[in-house]
């Protein structure tokens with residue numbers, strides 16, 4: 001099956017207009033069939049040895065969300081202290097989660113023991129299962145953008161808070177907690193770029209030919 005030019009352009013448009021979204025969520029309900037579509041897209045991510053180590057916990061329970069938000073607030077207060085004074089004043093202006101505003105949360109996990117102890121492709125680098133689950137997150141993120149849904153990744157939270165709020169056993173790794181919902185707008189650029197936290201690195205500096213090179217760095 002060949003991808004047409006219009007379809008190709010739609011893929012690039014989706015990639016370049018995807019944003020991490022923490023504000024501007026609307027109250028519009030996300031229909032079940034749309035949730036199913038983005039989760040099915042996530043489920044079609046590549047995975048080492050076709051292990052499919054991920055699971056998805058869809059969260060709309062307000063009590064669970066409040067518990068997660070409280071966990072974020074504590075972790076965020078602790079995290080802020082790790083930056084210097086100048087950075088701290090910028091840091092505290094950032095909104096780094098949309099846990100309560102987003103109609104949905106989705107927690108993506110990784111079962112590192114799925115399909116037994118020896119998995120094709122994971123024999124030398126055991127962490128490939130974790131990377132596979134991250135691929136599922138990216139598929140979800142892009143599919144959501146194609147559905148005009150905003151997604152924000154909340155990583156400033158202790159795993160134990162999510163385990164407790166969502167009943168995740170200790171043998172299951174937590175990969176991501178995502179806030180999802182329709183939004184009034186998507187920003188043109190990453191907020192951290194617009195705020196002058198860090199610039200986008202030029203793609204030419206990221207590309208090396210044949211050997212790692214520090215020339216471009």
Ligand SMILES: Cc1cc2nc3c(=O)[nH]c(=O)nc-3n(C[C@H](O)[C@H](O)[C@H](O)COP(=O)(O)O)c2cc1C
Pocket residue numbers: 018019020021022095096097153154155156189190191192193
């Ligand atoms: C693994 C991962 C964890 C992230 N965790 C957070 C987070 O806890 N809070 C937050 O505001 N953004 C978080 N982000 C979003 C990044 O800040 C964002 O992707 C980056 O600034 C680029 O912006 P863009 O996604 O809009 O292109 C995370 C992104 C990734 C990939």
